Amino acid sequence: MITHKHLAYIRLAIGFASLILIAVSIWAPERRIPLASDERSAPGTYDDRDKVGGNSSVHWLTDQPKGFLCEIRDGAPFKACGITLTFTTKPFRYSRDDPSAFNKQIEALRYEDFRHIKGFEVDISYKGDSNSLRLYMRNAKERNIKGVNQEPEKFMSVSIQRNETNKPIFINLHEFHVPNWWMEAHAKSRLEAQPEFNNVFQFGIDVPYNIPNGTHILTVNKITIVKSWLPTATIYIAITAMWISVFLLEALFRVHKLYRDNRRYHQSLKILESRYHELQNDANQDALTKVYNRRGLDHVIEIIFNTQKGQNLCIAVLDIDHFKQVNDTFGHGPGDAILKQVAQRITQNLSDDIIVGRWGGEEFLLLSPNSSLEQLTFLAHKIRSLIAETPFDIPEKTINITISIGCTAVRNNETFSQAFGRADQALYSAKERGRNTVCTTR
């Protein structure tokens, strides 16, 4: 079971973990991966001879396609000379004797996602008259294994100055930009001027187009991709996810606690309610005979007389005969025992809908909301004989007890007092007739 203390520990642990992750994002060493780390990169050259009918030429310096020599000559409006590194899905075997191998061997392009890298460490040696060199990448709009893309590849370049050659320099990814000539050539709106690095399939180096005629010798000593061990975005997403989880856990914990407290509260409420009912029952129950006491009877009478208005409603008053004599002869204790047993014999013989209570002293009241006067009279006879025929137990002996009963039916719109008066009158008649008798009056 999670407690507040556990939550505090979890928060503390996540606080530490967040600090460690932030520290990692700031101070962790960078990862450096060579741009052409395996054979799945095809080196290629280009100049202005084929496409635009110029006279410039390019060729590799050695069998290792790292260094190349450009001869820029008049002939084409844009003099071009450079090399490309195209990412492929299959290993590429460079052959100096068969430069056309390039096109034959590239069956499918490989796309690199450079969005989360920091940039490139570039070390290029250069000899020539150009003040700058150009580095560029091509990014496909969509990955297409056949290498045919509907959308023009986005061209992104950065210029490095002559004094930045012959030594390693770092080029931040954000230094690459989409040049204006590409935007104009493809009639792109300004909304497409943002560089995209999700599907980079080619990296290239060349001399600028407006360069004067001459010889340029370039050697690519090293191009390294620089990236973090863990991308900063990932770290912050992880930290956010951890905190969201702990907040959710805490919310869950609080909801659960509320639910638990609420359940406990309801349980206590139920206990209180049942205790209240018990107390109420105690207040309405006669402590000796366990039937309704006068207070209880008053409540029931009020409810019945307010709802029923005398339809099929009958009442009977039962009174133990010569009870004073019982008390006087055997004492109050045995008297109480008899009162108790009389109440038991009465209740044992009643259906659930008949209400019985102790009206006072040795007198009981029956309220029958669902029977005719004949039915109640029949019942009264039964009770009378049950009491008269079986002696009652008191300490060390048994005695015979009788009761007298007066019955009546409640008339329409009659008050209880009026009906009771008649039943009492009937009881009086029963006593008059010698007791152990049932008298009925309408």
Ligand SMILES: Nc1nc2c(ncn2[C@@H]2O[C@H](COP(=O)(O)OP(=O)(O)OP(=O)(O)O)[C@@H](O)[C@H]2O)c(=O)[nH]1
């Ligand atoms: N033991 C005991 N006696 C009670 C209790 N309540 C009333 N009594 C007694 O019941 C007796 C009632 O006597 P009376 O009203 O004279 O009537 P009775 O002697 O039964 O005579 P009839 O009703 O005319 O037959 C009195 O002696 C009361 O003290 C009680 O709770 N316990």
